[in-house]
Amino acid sequence: MRDHQCGDSPVLGNLPLELDAFVGRSAELAGLARALDSARLVTVTGAGGVGKSRLAARAAARCAPRDGGWRAELAPVRDPEFVDHAVVEALGLTDHTTRLPRETLLAHLAERQLLLVLDGFEHLVEACAELVGELLREVPGLRVLAVGRRPLAVAGEQVFPLEPLGEDEAVELLTERAALHGVRVTDDQDVRALCRRLDGIPLAVELAAGRLRALSPGRLLERLDDGFRLLTGAGRDALPRHRTLRLAIGWSHELCTPRERLLWARLSVFAGRFDLEAAEYVCAGHGLDADDVLDVLTELLAQSVLAREETPAGVRYRMLDTVRAYGAEWLEATGDAARLRRRHRDWYLGLATWCELDWFSPRQAEVAARVEAELPNLRRALEHCLSEPEEAHLGQYLAGSLWFCWAGCGRLSEGRQWLEQVVRLDSGHDQSRLKALWVLGYVAILQGDTVSALAALQECREEAERSGDPTAVAYAEHRTGCLALVTDDMARAETLLRSALDRYHEIGELNSNVLMGQVELAMTRAFQGDLPDAVRLCEDVRRVCEDHGERWTRSYALFVLAYAAWADGDLARARALLTECLGSAHAFHDLLGSVLAVELLALVTAAEGDAAEAAVLQGAAGRMWRSVGLPLFGSAYYNAPHELCEATARERLGDERYEECVREGARLVREAAVSRALERPLGTLPAPRGPVRHTTASAPTQQPAASRAHKGGKTAG
DSSP: OOOOSSSSOSSOOOOOOHHHTOOOOOOHHHHHHHHHOOOOOEEEOOOSSSSSSHHHEEEEHHHTTOOOOEEEETTTSGGGHHHHHHHHHHOOOOOOSSHHHHHHHHHHHOOOOOEEEEESSSHHHHHHHHHHHHHHHHOOTTEEEEEEEEOOOOTTTEHHHHHHHHHHHHHHHHHHHHHTTTTTOOOOHHHHHHHHHTTOOOHHHHHHHHTTSSOOHHHHHHHHHHHHHHHHHSSTTTTOHHHHHHHHHHHHHHSSSSHHHHHHHTTSSOOOOOOHHHHHHHHHSOOOHHHHHHHHHHHHHTTTTSSEEEETTTTEEEEOHHHHHHHHHHHHHTTTTTHHHHHHHHHHHHHHHHHHHSSSSSHHHHHHHHHHHHHHHHHHHHHHHHSGGGGGHHHHHHHTTTTHHHHTTOOOOOHHHHHHHHHTTTOHHHHHHHHHHHHHHHHHHHHTTTHHHHHHHHHHHHHHHHHHHHHHHHHHHHHHHHHHTTTTTTEEEEEHHHHHHHHHHHHTTTTHHHHHHHHHHHHHHHHHTHHHHHHHHHHHHHHHHHTTTTHHHHHHHHHHHHHHHTTTTTTTHHHHHHHHHHHHHHHOHHHHHHHHHHHHHHHHHHTTTTTHHHHHHHHHHHHTTTTTTTGGGGGGHHHHHHHHHHHHHHHHOOHHHHHHHHHHHHHHHHHHHHHHHHHHOGGGGGOOOOOOOOOOTTGGGGOOOOHHHHHHTTTOO
16 A cells, blocks of 8 residues: 555544554454555454454554545444445544535545545445445545455455454453453463363453453353353354354353343443443433442443443443343343333433533533534434334424534534434424424525525424414524525515514524524625624624623624724734634534635735735635535625635736645645634734725625625524
């Protein structure tokens, strides 16, 4: 493989456990590296618990090409339709357009040399095979390392079967794992016999190590032998490896206390990682007190049934898929599975409600991190609601409450998919469906799909008026005003936004969405030539946001204030405001806010006299727009500052030099573009040139590049 990077990959999912736990496998690691050099698709196959993920993680870290190695964890994904979403998420991509996730992947990967690790695909073979086949055909710089219990059966695939550990390596692993539990193990006959009995399967060895606190290797071996005889009724020599692993898990389960077995089974309802508070709520009751969950969970950690991980959202726990599957079987056998799934759904409904409320607070960044960490479980809760007809209204409520995730955290495509599913359901609960409808309309606006947006918002407005729901009427009217704003109907946008703000005031609604409506109203005033009124409105938003610790909506108010400062010739103030605006928008992964700030920074840079840098920033913004939608929304008002900047830069540089600088900017990835836009020291700016003369809306060449419906309302409550 060309352009390998030695050492750890820049990004490789969340795999600290696999990387740290790696023992032996030097020959296999070298063989897998050679396979990755010779084939664009390598699939590591083997029995559950044999160490496929660990080997793949280590190989990817050592063999990543120029643009890194990225891991998509597919085990929590149930619906084949969400495979593409999972890969988009793994790559950290944000796309506001109506493009399908597959198109987003192809566009992002087109010119990159990258290693994609697809881990745990065996229950999604057809969907993964189709995706991998297309990606490999269309992206010459891509290599794929798949990890599963069977091949993908894609042309050009090189299968790399992974065998269990050799006896020496199994002994080494057992010794190391036992030491973590405070037990010293010597390399003797019993230890070697135990490792042979476990067929060298790493997971089985680790489970055994967790039992050495209470039993000697010899006693463990006796119990295992008894278990084998019970399982087979015959000799043990011909047992297949998967039966060995199942027996080892079952034997570990048998040695658990009743409370440990109960918690093991109940924890199987979680998808991916979970935190202690979720475990206490979901799993407590019916024989297990909430106050006891932590103690029992700690014992499962000590026995390697669970793993503990540090994440940006705090400590999380996870259960290996093979172990989870065993627990799920026991949960079904107890007849308690339906109740546990309902408790799981209830916890994540509550979490979504809390996060929606807390979005309008100083904890916005914490909310964003929490929702990202909990997405697999939120999806599972949505799936549960959709699978139970009597719970359709809860699915509508959950999908609607997550508007800040879909719109504010760059997940428009996935949000739209869930929202379209839930609004098709007749739940009998008008309020839940109406919320899902206006959120669907909002998402469609942000994606530039005006026809679908108008249809959803009209239906929401009509049904809200029929059912007497003033809150839904206000949101539908607000979002319809947003739609008018981005389609250049300023008079109608102003009328609708003023009316919506009045309705919000009447019902006592105050949140990020309400304040964004005020920012959008300020944009209509600015577009119609009344900058003082726009400044008044945005200064008020800024004050309220600062009182509540809200930063996301505040960044859009800063954008409008920066435009006004530029228009008044105060370039230093304009740059300071835009620097803060861009920093906040980028921190929230808000592509729209980021690209608008870069566009206006280009104009400020041109006004400062640096035409070349202004052109570079315009090129960078042009690349960012591909993930946002139609550049500047196809709006004459939004496009006016861009045109003014381009005209200024072309006049000073000449066409050839201008285009050269634009191409330079277009080569910058988003992180580099934002860094470039933010790096200019404020103290070295040229002096202001004096105020800019303003024209009215009939000549929009001096109008602000304001926020698209605020794509903005990204914090709509």
